[in-house]
Amino acid sequence: MYKPFQLQSDNYASKNLKPLYRAVTTVYTPAEVGNAKSKVIEPYFGFINQKYCKLFNNWSGVGIASGSKNQPNSEYLDKIKRSFPSEKECYDQIVGIIEQERSEKVKEFKEGFKNTKDKFKRIMTKEHYLLVFGTKHKRTARLKGEGFVITINGQKRYYDSFNVNFRKQSHHDWQAYYDTNDLEEILVVSKDKSDRYILSSKYIQPMAIADRIEGDSKELQRILQFNKYEIEAIANERAQNAEILQEFFTNPALDGVLAKHLISDSLGQHKNNKKVKQITVSATVVEEKHQKNQQKITEKTFNQEQQEYYESKININDFI
Numbered sequence: 001m002y003k004p005f006q007l008q009s010d011n012y013a014s015k016n017l018k019p020l021y022r023a024v025t026t027v028y029t030p031a032e033v034g035n036a037k038s039k040v041i042e043p044y045f046g047f048i049n050q051k052y053c054k055l056f057n058n059w060s061g062v063g064i065a066s067g068s069k070n071q072p073n074s075e076y077l078d079k080i081k082r083s084f085p086s087e088k089e090c091y092d093q094i095v096g097i098i099e100q101e102r103s104e105k106v107k108e109f110k111e112g113f114k115n116t117k118d119k120f121k122r123i124m125t126k127e128h129y130l131l132v133f134g135t136k137h138k139r140t141a142r143l144k145g146e147g148f149v150i151t152i153n154g155q156k157r158y159y160d161s162f163n164v165n166f167r168k169q170s171h172h173d174w175q176a177y178y179d180t181n182d183l184e185e186i187l188v189v190s191k192d193k194s195d196r197y198i199l200s201s202k203y204i205q206p207m208a209i210a211d212r213i214e215g216d217s218k219e220l221q222r223i224l225q226f227n228k229y230e231i232e233a234i235a236n237e238r239a240q241n242a243e244i245l246q247e248f249f250t251n252p253a254l255d256g257v258l259a260k261h262l263i264s265d266s267l268g269q270h271k272n273n274k275k276v277k278q279i280t281v282s283a284t285v286v287e288e289k290h291q292k293n294q295q296k297i298t299e300k301t302f303n304q305e306q307q308e309y310y311e312s313k314i315n316i317n318d319f320i
Helices: 014-023 041-051 074-079 087-103 106-114 126-133 216-249 276-313
Strands: 006-009 027-030 147-152 155-160 174-179 182-190 196-201
Touching: 006 014, 014 027, 126 174, 126 182, 126 196, 147 174, 147 182
Parallel strands: 006 027
Antiparallel strands: 147 155, 155 196, 174 182, 182 196
């Protein structure tokens, strides 16, 4: 799929349409306001009006204020109004006009595209196409064991990816975008818009060997090969983790079962038990400090009592 290198438009509904225009082209050029010559849409509408629209019985003419002599007869329109198409049928008329006009210009368009320089050709990826034009699913979903599961038009559909990085992000709520005309692939976008992945519809393998058709064996081998790769990757990752954690678990500070493992007691407590040794050591230190203080107080009291005793026995005045 390709997108145009440059897109030009008038300013109709510009607030709502400009984001779309900018998303589907490299260079977007809106017509200058007030410059009728820069607009190509109005003259083309006039051409479509004359070539196609006038042929329908429900043609309403050109602008009412134009005073054109080509306006339909209002009395006749009133007589045949019961045969007018419904709103949906009117849409179908417009689509038919567009398809007819395109079919007449396909050959010319292909020749022009063939002669276009490569630097002006812009490929539109499937991801970009679904993000811009895809239908946004009403609800987000997460990756499960059976894959990414969403319901489209009342039918549950299963998607998955062989991208290892996607399978590592099962914690995300994914927003899905899809093309209602082609549900073989969908786009999922994370809530913060930082991650995007294209998912494929899961290939359903027949349970009976006799029911296998061409391509079943190839798809099965693809799954088995991916699972084998994933198992090896997980084993290698665990080995690396064990090597990194080996030094951590041989640390003397982590001696003891409680320091290494989360084992709770009958009350569901782990941290309290883990701190028992620390609390005991702290209590011992406090007790030793208290005993030393008591010993100092005792020694001080004894010295004071001795001094008072000596002072009571000796009269200093007898020696003066």
